[in-house]
Amino acid sequence: DSGVTQTPKHLITATGQRVTLRCSPRSGDLSVYWYQQSLDQGLQFLIQYYNGEERAKGNILERFSAQQFPDLHSELNLSSLELGDSALYFCASSVDFSGNTIYFGEGSWLTVV
Amino acid sequence: AQRVTQPEKLLSVFKGAPVELKCNYSYSGSPELFWYVQYSRQRLQLLLRHISRESIKGFTADLNKGETSFHLKKPFAQEEDSAMYYCALSGRYGGSQGNLIFGKGTKLSVKP
Numbered sequence: 515d516s517g518v519t520q521t522p523k524h525l526i527t528a529t530g531q532r533v534t535l536r537c538s539p540r541s542g543d544l545s546v547y548w549y550q551q552s553l554d555q556g557l558q559f560l561i562q563y564y565n566g567e568e569r570a571k572g573n574i575l576e577r578f579s580a581q582q583f584p585d586l587h588s589e590l591n592l593s594s595l596e597l598g599d600s601a602l603y604f605c606a607s608s609v610d611f612s613g614n615t616i617y618f619g620e621g622s623w624l625t626v627v
Numbered sequence: 628a629q630r631v632t633q634p635e636k637l638l639s640v641f642k643g644a645p646v647e648l649k650c651n652y653s654y655s656g657s658p659e660l661f662w663y664v665q666y667s668r669q670r671l672q673l674l675l676r677h678i679s680r681e682s683i684k685g686f687t688a689d690l691n692k693g694e695t696s697f698h699l700k701k702p703f704a705q706e707e708d709s710a711m712y713y714c715a716l717s718g719r720y721g722g723s724q725g726n727l728i729f730g731k732g733t734k735l736s737v738k739p
Contacts, residue, residue, distance in 0.1 A: 518670075545725060557713065557729035570726050604671065611725050618671040 517541060518619035520605050526625045532593040535622045539586055539607030545569070546588040547608075547616065548580055552601040563588055564611045595626045629654050631714050633730035640704050641738050648699040648733050650688075650714030658716040660690055660697040661727065665711040674699075674712070684708070704737045711735075 517540035527533055539546050548560040550573075559572035563582035574580075577595075582588045592599060602621045609615070630653040640646055652658065660677040675683045677690040677697060688699045697714060711734050715727040 547725065547727075549727075549729075556731045557715075557727075559726045559728065562726060572726060606671075608725060615673060616725065616727065617673075620670045 518543075518605055518607050518617050520603075520619040520622050522622055523620065524623045524625075526627060527595060529595055529597060529626055531595050531626075532591065533595065533624065535590040535592070535603050535605075535624070537588045537590070537605030537607075537619060539588070539605075540617055543607035543609050543617070544586065545608045545611050546582050546586070547606040548574075548588070548590050549604040549606065549618075550601045551604060551621070552598075557604075560590070562611070569611055592624070597626050600624060600626045629716070629728050631716055631728055631730035633712075633714055633733045635733045636731070637734045637736065639736045639738065642706055643703050646699075646701045646704045646708070646735065646737075648712050648714075648735065650697045650699065650730060652695050652697065652714075652716050654695075654716055654718075656718060658718060660688070661715045661717075662686070662688055662697075662699050663713040663715055663729075665713070665732075667710070671713070704735075706737045706739055709735055709737045 519538045521536045544565045546563045551557045560574040561580050562570040566582050577593050580590045604621045606616045606618045632651045662674040664674045665671045686701045711732050713732045714730040
């Protein structure tokens with residue numbers, strides 16, 4: 515077990531709604547990453563936090579936001595949801611920001627209906 | 628453009644046969660290359676990375692900068708190798724570190 519935990523595992527919500535996905539990194543890891551996996555786009559990097567600060571942004575929509583709290587857990591907020599936002603959202607963590615060893619969580623399945 | 632290409636969506640081989648999962652990349656600079664594996668109902672996990680020059684579960688991968696490739700190889704496939712394999716790269720410096728760019732993945736099926 516890699517130690518990265520994500521909740522909820524599955525979520526079904528309606529278009530226009532807002533959801534929050536939660537991630538607890540492995541003990542001792544300071545970096546948290548969020549990825550989106552969809553059938554058409556594959557695995558895409560969304561955003562990275564390191565020790566509470568945003569470090570890098572990828573293909574994250576303006577309707578999406580994230581933060582990392584002082585206890586290092588992170589939340590990904592998805593608002594004004596559209597059908598196309600249905601995807602598997604992965605959180606990952608690493609001890610630093612070098613990215614040499616990144617551990618992934620099991621993901622949160624989001625279905626927008 | 629930064630891109631990772633895995634040309635095969637599905638690769639099916641028999642047990643004991645050699646396996647080669649192809650990966651080509653496009654990146655301005657010197658990237659770090661990785662292979663990740665996802666077994667059925669399990670999370671994505673790191674298989675190997677080019678800087679380590681290691682062999683994990685019999686798999687190896689050599690970075691060919693001239694051909695911009697990082698193919699994954701195993702001389703004798705086992706049934707337990709059946710999984711989804713993703714090639715990925717990240718930059719070595721600054722904000723590009725740790726931000727993995729993934730290929731679309733290749734599903735390896737090893738038949739008995």
